[in-house]
Amino acid sequence: MSEYQTFEHDVLVIGAGGAGLRAAIEASAAGVSVGLVCKSLLGKAHTVMAEGGMAAAMANVDDRDNWKVHFSDTMRGGQYVNNWRMAELHAKEAPDRVRELEAWGAVFDRTKDGKILQRNFGGHRYPRLAHVGDRTGLELIRTLQDHGIHQGIEVYMEVTVIALLKDGERVVGAFAYEREHGRFRIFKAKAVILATGGIGRAYKITSNSWEGTGDGHSLAYDAGAELIDMEFIQFHPTGMVYPPSVRGILVTEGVRGEGGVLKNSEGTRFMFDDIPDNYKDQTADTPEEGWRYTQGDKNARRPPELLTRDHVARCIRREVKAGRGSPHGGVYLDIAWIKEKLPNAAEHIKKKLPSMYHQFKQLADLDITTTPMEVGPTTHYIMGGIRVDGDTQASTLPGLFAAGECAAGINGANRLGGNSLSDLLVFGKRAGEYAAKFALENNFGTFDNAQIEERARWALEAFDRESGENPFAIQNDLQEMMQDLVGIVRVEEEMQQALEGIKDLRERREKISLTGNIDFNPSWHTALDLHNLLNVSEAITLAAIERKESRGGQFRDDFPSKVAEFGKVNFIIKKGAGGQMEIRSERIPEMPEELKQIIEEMG
Amino acid sequence: MAKATFKIWRGNSEGGEFKSYDTEISEGMVVLDAVLQIQGEQAGDLACRWNCKAGKCGSCSAEINGNPKLMCMTRMNTLPVDEPITVEPMKAFPLKKDLVTDVSWNYEVKKRIKKFKPRTPDAPDGTWRMQQTDIDRVQEFRKCIECFLCQDVCHVLRDHHKHEEFIGPRFLVYAAALEMHPLDTENRLKDLKDDGNIGYCNITKCCTKVCPENITITDNAIIPLKERVVDEFYDPITKFLKLFRKK
Ligand SMILES: Cc1cc2nc3c(=O)[nH]c(=O)nc-3n(C[C@H](O)[C@H](O)[C@H](O)COP(=O)(O)OP(=O)(O)OC[C@H]3O[C@@H](n4cnc5c(N)ncnc54)[C@H](O)[C@@H]3O)c2cc1C
Numbered sequence: 001m002s003e004y005q006t007f008e009h010d011v012l013v014i015g016a017g018g019a020g021l022r023a024a025i026e027a028s029a030a031g032v033s034v035g036l037v038c039k040s041l042l043g044k045a046h047t048v049m050a051e052g053g054m055a056a057a058m059a060n061v062d063d064r065d066n067w068k069v070h071f072s073d074t075m076r077g078g079q080y081v082n083n084w085r086m087a088e089l090h091a092k093e094a095p096d097r098v099r100e101l102e103a104w105g106a107v108f109d110r111t112k113d114g115k116i117l118q119r120n121f122g123g124h125r126y127p128r129l130a131h132v133g134d135r136t137g138l139e140l141i142r143t144l145q146d147h148g149i150h151q152g153i154e155v156y157m158e159v160t161v162i163a164l165l166k167d168g169e170r171v172v173g174a175f176a177y178e179r180e181h182g183r184f185r186i187f188k189a190k191a192v193i194l195a196t197g198g199i200g201r202a203y204k205i206t207s208n209s210w211e212g213t214g215d216g217h218s219l220a221y222d223a224g225a226e227l228i229d230m231e232f233i234q235f236h237p238t239g240m241v242y243p244p245s246v247r248g249i250l251v252t253e254g255v256r257g258e259g260g261v262l263k264n265s266e267g268t269r270f271m272f273d274d275i276p277d278n279y280k281d282q283t284a285d286t287p288e289e290g291w292r293y294t295q296g297d298k299n300a301r302r303p304p305e306l307l308t309r310d311h312v313a314r315c316i317r318r319e320v321k322a323g324r325g326s327p328h329g330g331v332y333l334d335i336a337w338i339k340e341k342l343p344n345a346a347e348h349i350k351k352k353l354p355s356m357y358h359q360f361k362q363l364a365d366l367d368i369t370t371t372p373m374e375v376g377p378t379t380h381y382i383m384g385g386i387r388v389d390g391d392t393q394a395s396t397l398p399g400l401f402a403a404g405e406c407a408a409g410i411n412g413a414n415r416l417g418g419n420s421l422s423d424l425l426v427f428g429k430r431a432g433e434y435a436a437k438f439a440l441e442n443n444f445g446t447f448d449n450a451q452i453e454e455r456a457r458w459a460l461e462a463f464d465r466e467s468g469e470n471p472f473a474i475q476n477d478l479q480e481m482m483q484d485l486v487g488i489v490r491v492e493e494e495m496q497q498a499l500e501g502i503k504d505l506r507e508r509r510e511k512i513s514l515t516g517n518i519d520f521n522p523s524w525h526t527a528l529d530l531h532n533l534l535n536v537s538e539a540i541t542l543a544a545i546e547r548k549e550s551r552g553g554q555f556r557d558d559f560p561s562k563v564a565e566f567g568k569v570n571f572i573i574k575k576g577a578g579g580q581m582e583i584r585s586e587r588i589p590e591m592p593e594e595l596k597q598i599i600e601e602m603g
Numbered sequence: 604m605a606k607a608t609f610k611i612w613r614g615n616s617e618g619g620e621f622k623s624y625d626t627e628i629s630e631g632m633v634v635l636d637a638v639l640q641i642q643g644e645q646a647g648d649l650a651c652r653w654n655c656k657a658g659k660c661g662s663c664s665a666e667i668n669g670n671p672k673l674m675c676m677t678r679m680n681t682l683p684v685d686e687p688i689t690v691e692p693m694k695a696f697p698l699k700k701d702l703v704t705d706v707s708w709n710y711e712v713k714k715r716i717k718k719f720k721p722r723t724p725d726a727p728d729g730t731w732r733m734q735q736t737d738i739d740r741v742q743e744f745r746k747c748i749e750c751f752l753c754q755d756v757c758h759v760l761r762d763h764h765k766h767e768e769f770i771g772p773r774f775l776v777y778a779a780a781l782e783m784h785p786l787d788t789e790n791r792l793k794d795l796k797d798d799g800n801i802g803y804c805n806i807t808k809c810c811t812k813v814c815p816e817n818i819t820i821t822d823n824a825i826i827p828l829k830e831r832v833v834d835e836f837y838d839p840i841t842k843f844l845k846l847f848r849k850k
């Protein structure tokens with residue numbers, strides 16, 4: 001065997017955000033031994049930043065809500081290229097997953113009759129987001145963490161996986177290093193679950209943390225698994241734009257859910273100017289009606305600020321391009337105005353949006369209870385990811401499962417806010433359950449040492465070069481390029497340029513040299529992460545080129561409309577025999593009659 | 604644009620020293636931006652932790668000019684930039700490297716505290732009813748981002764190194780959140796007295812002053828817990844009455 005320290009678990013979970021934790025808890029409950037690895041400390045994963053809430057049709061606030069409405073909202077938001085089975089399971093199971101959190105100690109905000117309170121969010125027909133002020137992600141991750149530490153799960157913090165180990169086609173473990181001393185680790189497992197989150201760090205302006213480098217996408221791809229829907233990136237309409245150092249940090253949609261409005265420099269509520277046809281009859285005609293909706297009037301329709309994120313982001317971009325933006329290249333998001341409507345508005349805002357109040361006060365010297373914020377789009381979420389089976393979360397490789405943001409299907413072309421946190425719970429649980437089942441039915445596989453030695457050599461190469469490229473500079477150049485060429489608005493020519501650029505950056509990556517030694521060395525970590533960022537950037541660009549239409553998170557200036565034919569397919573990416581990236585389209589399976597009917601009924 | 608000088612602690616468990624770095628300061632910058640800029644341009648192996656860059660994850664704790672703070676929430680314009688700014692790791696925990704400390708002790712302490720144990724559900728569908736006013740206090744405690752800055756300043760840990768005996772303010776807040784949770788049925792008072800040694804806290808309130816989430820650690824969590832412990836174990840009259848109440 002190899003000289004590296006080896007650990008054995010029935011199920012290995014890679015990632016300790018909401019999805020990974022929920023999966024680990026479920027697998028452990030099935031009686032198998034579970035290892036959980038994460039790049040940061042436990043409880044710090046990206047999930048901790050989630051603000052607005054988690055969507056579940058519990059009907060606590062509006063009794064007209066049920067899973068069918070949630071299902072049809074999700075499909076409409078995703079423009080019908082979603083994995084409808086996942087959208088169905090998600091809508092049906094989310095309420096139980098939220099209630100389960102309460103049984104594990106979560107303390108959600110309450111309705112007057114003492115139930116879990118739910119708030120409005122874009123694209124959801126009824127108030128549906130269970131929340132805790134604007135720190136719902138913290139509540140979710142802390143609840144799972146505090147419950148999970150008593151379930152016999154072995155946690156490996158600050159350990160980064162750099163390859164999946166294979167026995168033929170089957171995934172049988174992972175190869176990793178620990179950050180403190182850079183020592184390699186081998187994890188043998190009967191089943192592996194990827195729950196590594198998103199890819200935001202491929203872009204310059206993003207709401208994501210340094211961890212969002214698409215590791216799971218890239219690990220799965222390198223191992224031969226299929227990726228799907230990679231062209232669909234969610235640019236959240238409201239990121240901070242000023243001061244420069246906070247550009248991209250998220251301003252929760254909850255601000256708009258609580259009555260915040262978007263205005264351009266002329267003071268116009270420009271969202272009323274462009275309401276897509278398929279949302280017209282769900283959208284308020286007047287500001288007055290929109291306000292009543294945010295205050296819980298069941299007869300009012302939602303204000304256009306709460307249209308889907310892809311649409312709101314593009315409207316903001318349009319205003320800025322037309323010269324009607326704010327001084328720092330955004331538009332205004334105004335919640336202070338509600339003082340015209342509510343007597344104790346300032347207190348109300350602080351209570352409902354405490355971290356937003358805090359964030360602007362501390363980082364921008366701005367009081368959101370008196371002054372409008374400046375906001376603009378920020379790279380937020382990837383709808384695409386590892387292709388999985390809707391029921392079991394199994395990838396296309398035996399023994400490999402995926403859940404959470406790194407898995408794909410439920411969101412189609414655009415994710416509704418709040419659907420991610422519930423997705424983590426619903427499919428984290430399912431992944432844990434089915435991975436445990438797989439582990440009980442299979443033995444440990446074997447792998448040859450060559451796989452490991454090759455990867456170890458690859459990982460350490462850069463230390464041998466005397467002088468060369470700085471990994472941070474390459475990362476920066478990649479981020480700027482993706483932002484400029486494969487951003488919110490895309491055209492073929494620019495994306496071809498990006499593919500060339502990625503090739504160059506790959507070559508530069510081969511020339512990286514590093515300062516210092518292998519102990520907790522961020523430049524080394526960045527050099528390794530770069531490989532993943534380049535893989536996902538290429539996948540995004542390839543898929544965005546192939547989808548010659550505009551739909552959800554993909555907007556093509558050269559093909560600005562939706563094309564019915566493209567509504568019937570997903571794009572799938574896989575590593576070819578020669579190591580090159582290959583893409584093909586596949587027809588979306590026919591939806592069962594009963595689901596079709598639901599969509600028709602819900603209009 | 605202005606330049607600022609940073610003196611950043613570089614070293615590991617065997618020792619280290621302050622190293623000086625000059626870097627450009629732009630508008631709105633926070634200390635974490637400067638540290639990452641230095642890392643990107645001059646010192647690629649400078650170790651530090653961060654995730655959210657928005658005060659939400661509690662990763663970037665450090666001592667800035669001697670004050671325990673989140674680097675991502677400390678704006679440069681709140682510091683005197685005409686003098687060198689010192690950035691060093693938390694002192695109450697062993698150093699791993701540069702600004703990164705070994706906080707694993709905190710994770711072990713938490714594991715020792717008895718977990719949440721809810722009463723049987725109130726409604727037939729397995730759910731509970733709670734009033735907002737009954738959970739406001741618990742929600743305050745649950746804002747904790749586990750930055751461990753309160754642990755860092757508490758003299759019982761920082762100066763007297765009672766890590767074996769005292770669980771520190773963070774876990775008194777954690778215990779308070781459980782004890783005051785309207786649904787919880789567990790009793791942790793004996794553990795708090797004997798294993799957590801809540802008695803070691805002499806209410807200096809240093810923890811409350813540094814909490815970036817503005818949790819009133821001492822007044823709202825520790826003092827009420829201390830009172831409960833006293834009621835349970837030291838006050839003969841209450842103890843006597845309790846004998847009857849239990850029946
Ligand atoms: C600011 C913000 C606000 C948001 N608000 C909401 C909201 O209100 N509602 C909503 O539904 N969604 C929201 N989202 C989206 C949602 O938070 C994320 O999609 C979700 O948290 C992702 O969870 P996850 O479990 O898939 O992954 P993450 O939470 O990103 O966790 C990934 C884990 O994988 C680990 N990891 C990654 N790579 C490796 C590797 N190579 N080796 C080992 N470990 C690895 C990481 O360390 C981490 O533990 C928000 C996102 C942001 C950024």
Ligand code: SF4
Pocket residue numbers: 756757758759771772803804805806807808809810811821825
């Ligand atoms: S109040 Fe108690 S817990 Fe807080 S710092 Fe002082 S001694 Fe420590």
Ligand code: SF4
Pocket residue numbers: 661746747748749750751752753754772773776813814815816817818820
């Ligand atoms: S109580 Fe405050 S200071 Fe202590 S760990 Fe939590 S957030 Fe940090």
Ligand code: FES
Pocket residue numbers: 652653654655656657658659660661662663664673674675676
């Ligand atoms: S980086 Fe998250 S609190 Fe500072």
